[in-house]
Amino acid sequence: MTPMSPSESLIAVVDDDVDVCRSIARALSTHGYRVRTFTSARAYLDERESIDPTCLLADIRMPDVDGLAMQRVARDVGLDVPTVFMTATGDVSTIVQAMKTGASDLLAKPFSPQQLFAAIGVAVDRARRARLERRSLAELWRALARLTPREAEVGALVASGRLNKQVAAIIGTTEKTVKVHRARVMQKLRAKSLAELVRIVDHVLSDPNCRVLMVDGKEINRPRALDIIARVLGRGPSAAATKA
Amino acid sequence: MTLIVSADTRHEDRSSGRTVDAPHVAPTVVSAMGGARCRILVDDFTIESIDGAVETLTGIGVAEWHRAGFWSDFVHPDDRAAIAEAQRAAREHGDVVSRFRLRTDGTYLPMVLCAQTVAVPADRPPTLEGYLAVDAAPLVTTLRDVHRRLGAATAEADELSRAVLASFPGYVAAIDASGVVLAANDAWASLHAETGDAAVAAAADVGGNYLVALRDAAAGGRPDFVKVHDVVRRALEEGLERARVEYTCELSQRSVVMLVQQLKRATRGIIVAHLDVTERTQSVRALHQARQELMRAAQLAVAGELVGAITHDLRQPLTALQMDVGVAIHLLRQKVPAVPDALGALEDVLADELRVQESLQVLQDLVARREPRREQIALGAIATEVARLVGTEASARHVTLDLQLSPTVATFPGDPTLLREALLSLLLDAVENAATIDDRPPRVTIATRQLEDGRVELSVSHPRRTDSLANNRWGLSVARSVAEIHRAELAVESDPITGVTVRTLWPTLIEGATLPS
Secondary structure, eight states: OOOOOGGGOEEEEEOSOHHHHHHHHHHHHHTTOEEEEESSHHHHHHHHHHHOOSEEEEESOOSSSOHHHHHHHHHHTTOOOOEEEEESSOOHHHHHHHHHTTOSEEEESSOOHHHHHHHHHHHHHHHHHHHHHHHHHHHHHHHHTTSOHHHHHHHHHHHTTOOHHHHHHHHTSOHHHHHHHHHHHHHHTTOOSHHHHHHHHHHHTSSTTEEEEEETTEEEEOOHHHHHHHHHTTOOOOSSOEEO | OOEEEEEEOEEEETTTTEEEEOGGGHHHHHHHHOOOSOOEEEETTEEEEEOTHHHHHHOOOHHHHHHHOBGGGGBOHHHHHHHHHHHHHHHHHSEEEEEEEEEOSSSEEEEEEEEEEEEOOTTSOSEEEEEEEEEOHHHHHHHHHHHHHHHHHHHHHHHHHHHHHHHOSSEEEEEOTTSBEEEEOHHHHHHHHTTSOHHHHHHTSTTSBHHHHHHHHHHTTOHHHHHHHHHHHHHHHSOOOEEEEEEEOTTTOOEEEEEEEEOOSTTOOEEEEEEEOHHHHHHHHHHHHHHHHHHHHHHHHHHHHHHHHHHHHHHHHHHHHHHHHHHHHHHHHSSSOOHHHHHHHHHHHHHHHHHHHHHHHHHHHHHOOOOOOOEEEOHHHHHHHHHHHHHHHHHHTTOEEEEEOOTTOOOEEEOHHHHHHHHHHHHHHHHHHHHTOOSSOOEEEEEEEEOTTSOEEEEEEEOOSOOOOGGGHHHHHHHHHHHHHTTOEEEEEEETTTEEEEEEEEOSSOSSSSOOO
């Protein structure tokens, strides 16, 4: 896995202090990062989808919408990215809230350029890994989309450790038919063994609420087979569908 | 008043050595006695002539007077010796008053004999004794009564004066126009005995010349004597109506206030009172110190509440500063240093540093221990500055600050830092209140207004219906203290619809010279 070069990364900087925005942008630019600055959360959210940043550097305390609320809104619409928060207050409750939102890092102002680059590096790396994971998941979703409902049902039951005979009894068919469905599932999902099938099923069910994947600017809808597998295994979505 | 005049008109002729009679002096005697209506001219007790009016007085006919030949025949026998003695005394001493009874129409009338030496013209015998007998029945009664009442009143007045003087908590004396002590209470002497100046102590006694003693003592240069002498002298010599001077006794180190009041009487003079205010001065100092401590505690409390906001204001430019310095170093360390870009970053460093200094100054102003200042205050500028300080806190709590500043508000004298603290306290309270409401927009309004009576109004409003948060009374207390110092009015208005408004009215002209601290 090769690291992303800075020029491949777009850093969105959100801070209501113009001077802070300017100086951070200059520091990041000097080290090769592409930077977009916003002096309000609203301005960032308005352009978030079109700019598709690699990671976000946001002040927590801002007028109107603060950094934490901004990230919640972005995540709710499937547009969250690894985020480094900045705070000039440093109170414990703010730090706790920031970490609960899954912040990549939290920088207490004033911080040094080294601290900034370290935090941004981690966030960019995290973004890169997340992007790879999304691509991997997207490939599985595409494979799952090729399963028939019956294949999805058989795949879920097999992945749960049941024998072909048991599966046949559950779905009301013959063991031979189950074997045929099972072979197709293994083929379509490119699973070479039962263990690999189990890992694939676990992976696709890791985010049961995710309905849409954004990969390289394209939306991939959650396949119906995934819902069937989740239902059979009792791991269905618990809340409103989200993008990822 | 009816008078009977008896004039001994005998006169010793020095050239002949004989005693001669000089009845012609009688009118002069009567005239000198002043306003007699009638007269009897007699030689010793010999009646020479008699005015008809005597009859009216005595009820004795003129013929009877003449028949008697001696007016002493009409004097009560018991009084004749006294009359003779009075006449003799009059000749020797010039003045005499004696009582006798004069027979009138069957009764004896109480009379008073007044004798006085009277000067006569040069061509007349040089001296003679005149005797004035006064119909004194009512007069004696009146005089006796007046004398008794006068004596009683005088005694009472003296006693009252002594009591009044003694009752004064201080050291009091009445001093005449020349500086002589007329009267003093007991404490007066003890105070001056403690001055360490024997002359002043001696002159402080009744009869001593206080002014002169003070003048001599002041010539020695002691500040307490100089102060006291100056005021006493101006009161006595320049007619200074009243004066008040505070001094510290050099020897006892006691704090004393001297009050001088001009006496409203023809002969003038002054009342001087020294009051020992050492304890009061110490109390005032303690109170002053306590107030200073309270103000400082208030400052620290406000500063404490503002730490978040100010820290934020401080950390923002520090962040920018670190970034800009880092960039400048990075650019200059490149193989080909990007000097122009590095200079641009360094120029921004200067701007960042200025912001840091401003934030530090605000913090320093808030926590510094200092005396209240007095300068012209532009309320609008202070309101704007304070709103900016509280802006961060308000933003964090999603409270909107609404500035409604009148451009026509006059400046007024006061301490801008204290006023800033008062407004900060009120604003922080208001933001806290506004942040807790959920049925209306959380908005805090700061408004200034010029009133027609010359005062300036500053109000802070928030929509919370009751100002009942337990922890936000401190700000109001701070604001109230600052308002009191500036003699401003502060009122809290609560309205079920519009919420709470803290209204302050600041005088643009403060009577008196200095801000109390």
